[in-house]
Amino acid sequence: MTMMKFPKDFWWGAATSVTQSEGTVPGDGKGDNIWDYSSRVFNNRFYDGVTTQDTSRFYAEYQDDIQRMQGIGLNSLRTSISWSRLIPDASGHVNATAVQFYRDVFARMRDAGVKPFVNLFHFDLPMYLQEQGGWENKDTIAAYRRYAEVCFEQFGDLVDTWFTFNEPMIPAEAGYLHDRHYPFVVDFRRAAQVLHNIVVAHCEAISAFRQTHLPTNIGIIMDVIPVYPRSQNPADLKAAHMADLFYTRSLNEVILKGSYPEELVSILKQYDQLPAEITAGELDLIRNTKIDLLGINYYRPRRVKTRDSEPNRHGIFSPEWFFDAYEMPGRRMNTSRGIEIYPEAIYDIAKKIDNEYPDIPWFVSENGIGIQNEEQFIQDGMVQDDYRIDFLKEHLYYLHKAIQEGSHCLGYHMWTFVDCWSWMNAYKNRYGFYRLDLDTGEKSVKKSGIWFHQLIEDNGFEYSKE
Structure with a gap:
């Protein structure tokens, strides 16, 4: 057994988002976002028909939940602010009830020793903006900047670490190309316009933040799916190159290097798929925008081959x-989610960041395992989720290896704190350190939560790779 010790002041925490955890109560003043709307109107698309109203009750129970964070030793937690709660309708008025709620949340987290990492946007566009064209409409960029300015003004004294977007690829790819998220469009050129506008909005938020002169940090959170070819055959290598170009470099390079890959631009020109509205001023803004911190979300690898x-x-x-x-023979699967488990990719991601973006500090902002029917593992009133502990150990082993080799990783956040509602799967798969009983509302710690607490206490864990 070897003791895997992590750097001093390492961020040990968890991640969640407001739409997935808050819920709603009468009189809270919250407006609809696209998930409130779609989980009602397209309810058949959602597992067991569970809507956003029936999430993890954080809005009503945040004081107790913050004590639960403290109870398992978290020193940080990433959450988000609900745009449609803070600015509920097209009039633009700011919901004073929401301001007081978030101020109390962040202040109590700080008092409990849990540093709030606050993300501005986690897929939850207000419905009044979606009705005006959503992220296809340039006016949404201006609305987002104004929302960001309100957040910095109202909560800047309580938040040390800001993020503009979580997984900015997803609203474009899942909402406008692959028919997974509302508005269920399938059109690459529209998806490309959405992604470009989100990139510009990110830059506008960074600009607004810099103008506040707050002595804090701002970054972005990327969903990274490392690409592995079936073989070293040139055709498979080309396939992997193209998958990486479209799904990773298309976003990473414009955010982290300041421009779109020339090869991608050339391909989109060839197939007449470039966004219709890109200005020179936007490209200048992108080129001159820098972040302070990068969050990396990792769940699965992408394995590809040349087309058949x-x-x-x-x-x-x-x-x-x-x-x-x-589909690689012998791959290890999480059968609940239907995705491959490949811990080694954490190391590969770290090395890629070290090689390509060496000046950007980063941390693992999401990593986790969702399991269906987790109640089958309850013994003596507690979920005995040894599989989650094993998952953690394996991924942290490879992260530790990268850090020992010099990778500038500042922390690790597990998805998630309390079992939360997922975008189309609702509560089908459970991810939390705390179990949520949907019938009673009771929240109870799992074995993994106790293990994670000890990990934080020791700032490391004993592990044998054999």
Whole structure:
């Protein structure tokens, strides 16, 4: 057994988002966001028909939940602010009840020794903006900047670490190309416009933050899916190159290097898929915007191979024209989610950051395992989730290895703190250190929560890779 010790002042915490955890109560003044709307109007798409109203009750129970954070030793927690709670309608008025709520949340977290990491946008566009075109509409960029300014003004004295977006690729890819999220559009060119506008909005928020002169930090959180080819055959290598170009470099390079990859621009020109509205001023803004901190979300690898068949060139343009998914024989699976478990990728991500973005401090902002029917593992009133502890140990082993080799990783946040509502799966898969009983509302610590507390106390853990 070897003791895996982590750097002093390492961020040990968890991550969540408001739509997935807050819920609503009568008189709270909150307006609808796209998930409130779609989980009602397209209810059949959501597992067991659970809507955003029936989430983890943080809005009503935040004082107790903050004590629970403290109870398992968290020194930090990433959450978000609900844009549609803070600015509920198109009039632009600020909801004073929301201001008081978030101020109390952040102040109590600080008092409990839990540093609030606050994200401005986690997929939850206000419905009044979606009705005006959403992220396809340039006016949404201005509305987002104004929302960010309100947040900095109202909460800047309580928040040390800000993030503009969580996984900015997802609203474009899942909402405008692959029919997973509302508004359920399938159109690459529209998806590209959405992504570009989100990138510009990110830059506008950074600009607004710099103008406040707050002595704090701001960054962004990326969803990183490392790409692995089936083989070293040139055709498979090309497939992996294209998957990485479309799904990783298209976003990483514009945010972290200040411009879109030339190869991507050339391909989109060839297929007439460039966004219709990109200005020179926007490209200048992108080029001159720098972040202070990078969050990396990692859940699964992407394995690809060269295509087995020619795509339908008369169909809808898609990155998948250039590669096929590859199901590697013997891969280890989380059968609840249908995704591969591959801890080694944490190390590969760390090395990629070290090599390509060496001046940007970073941390693991999400990593976790969702399990269906977790109640089957309850013994003596507690979920005995040894599988989650094993998952943690394996991923932290590879993160520790990268840190020992010099990677500038500042922390690790597990998804999530209390079992939360997921975007289409609702409560099908459970991720939390605390179990939520949907019938009674009771929240009870799992075995993994106790283990994580000890990890934080020791700032490390004993581990044998054999």
